[in-house]
Amino acid sequence: MxxxxxxxxxxxxxxxxxxxxxxxxxxxxxxxxxxxxxxxxxxxxxxxxxxxxxxxxxxxxxxxxxxxxxxxxxxxxxxxxxxxxxxxxxxxxxxxxxxxxxxxxxxxxxxxxxxxxxxxxxxxxxxxxxxxxxxxxxxxxxxxxxxxxxxxxECEWKATVDDPERLKRFVSFVNAPDQPDPDIVMVQERGQVRPARADEKHELVTVGPHPNEEIAVAVEVRTR
Amino acid sequence: MTMIDDRSTGVDHADGEPWVEVCRVDDLVAGRGVCALVDGRQVAIFLLHDGSLHALDNRDPFSDANVLSRGLTGTAGDTPTVASPVYKQRFDLRTGTCIDDSSVRVPVHPVRAVDGIVSVRAG
Structure with missing residues (x-):
């Protein structure tokens, strides 16, 4: 609209x-x-x-x-x-x-x-x-x-957030629901995080936990 | 998440590669997939409306992202498929062959349900 x-x-x-x-x-x-x-x-x-x-x-x-x-x-x-x-x-x-x-x-x-x-x-x-x-x-x-x-x-997003049964579908692993996908690494761009591209990943170093708890690790591009 | 009691011991070496218990059949929604972490490997498991189970690597080779378990299931002719949620290429759930580019194939894994527990063998 x-x-x-x-x-x-x-x-x-x-x-x-x-x-x-x-x-x-x-x-x-x-x-x-x-x-x-x-x-x-x-x-x-x-x-x-x-x-x-x-x-x-x-x-x-x-x-x-x-x-x-x-x-x-x-x-x-x-x-x-x-x-x-x-x-x-x-x-x-x-x-x-x-x-x-x-x-x-x-x-x-x-x-x-x-x-x-x-x-x-x-x-x-x-x-x-x-x-x-x-x-x-x-x-x-x-x-x-x-x-x-x-x-x-009904708002399907809200209904899902309010329903523990539906929320289960949004875990990364059905047999390890608390574990995030270890392949997802983020880089900073314009002050925001975005997923790293494949060509960036080999240059990445872990710098510690990200304030967003959903993202396990934050990384930055290693400076040469 | 309701879990099978002790998944670390849910291993059965009887016929070669171990069957690893990953979830209950009740945890699955027909027509959709879930991803299981099996010995560090991400395996996408699908329950179809006909009751069949299929398992293939979760990695989508076109987008290089672990997303196939989130794809839409469907059919191409009689072939059960999952379409990657990123660029929409379809994969044959039985063979892992990409319907839209036969040079591409993702590994498939044996999957079974015994007493309501889903197990995969992902060597």
Whole structure:
């Protein structure tokens, strides 16, 4: 999720894009999908968040939000398509809920929204019919699916840190859980540690324990 | 970590190279790997969903890092594989041969489960 600074900090902003970006991020975080999903919210038509290059792009208007879908950046850039105009907050979220779930249900594995859309028979009109006018009669189902996701979300990192059973998977050795990998040696670079490259390792000398207890030994490159 | 009681004596020399007990089968998660330290050697051990056990060196020759136990398991045709988490080359779990570069091979080791205890022979 990317956002511009919005009406809170920008004289051009017509909506609070930061608040909307946070709300959308919190709603869809952890969603299992055929591929990664990128999103952005811009607070005005100047589009500082580059929402038209995202799978889901939201651009503020005087009256609400314009929703763009199926954009892509990278090697095959594609501008997102204007899907609906001047939505209020609830309409916006309902559209994104249905759009994302319809994509998740129908796309191939590893298919981004842009290539999914290019293959979608009927194009944007069909997509609008399904999502806005519920032409397939699955709108409630798609929303319920998304609601289930929202309610069942847990931060997998935090859940792991809080669960001794899951934490066991993160030891270096199953039969020596307290022993770190002796092959991992660190060097200092720009005041930070990083793993030594192979060509550096033969020049390394141990200089003692590192303040980070996870790293058993800190080393530095021997000066010639 | 729940451990077998005394792993330093968990050695059985009956058929040549010693079997070294490393963990319980219950410590493994199907479809994933763990790494065991066997006589200074890092051995990646995988339990697949079909119940089979596989063991190969933990060192990924492409990145020169001890990471193969953290790789994603899968299949290439009928061949069970693990893909290095660094540059994603796949290795045949049965032979250690790299699927993506047949000139590269990592050592494989015998692995077995007896009475719920996983043992490897890593000579």
């Amino acid at each position: 990317k956002s511009c600074v919005g009406s809170t900090w920008c004289r051009y902003g017509v909506q609070d894009s930061v608040a909307m970006a946070i709300a959308v991020e919190l709603r869809y975080r952890g969603l299992r999908a055929p591929h990664k999903i990128k999103m952005a919210v811009s607070g005005c038509a100047r589009e500082c968040a580059e929402a038209m290059g995202k799978d889901v792009g939201v651009i503020a208007t005087e009256k609400g939000w314009n929703l763009y879908v199926c954009g892509n950046g990278g090697q095959r850039p594609r501008h997102a398509v204007l899907f609906a105009e001047d939505l209020d907050d609830a309409e916006l979220i309902r559209c994104i809920d249905r759009f994302l779930m319809f994509y998740i249900r129908t796309a191939d594995r590893l298919e981004r929204t842009a290539s999914w859309f290019e293959k979608l028979e009927g194009g944007i009109d069909f997509l609008r019919a399904v999502v806005i006018h519920d032409s397939l009669g699955i709108g409630d189902e798609l929303e319920a699916d998304m609601q289930r996701h929202v309610e069942s979300y």
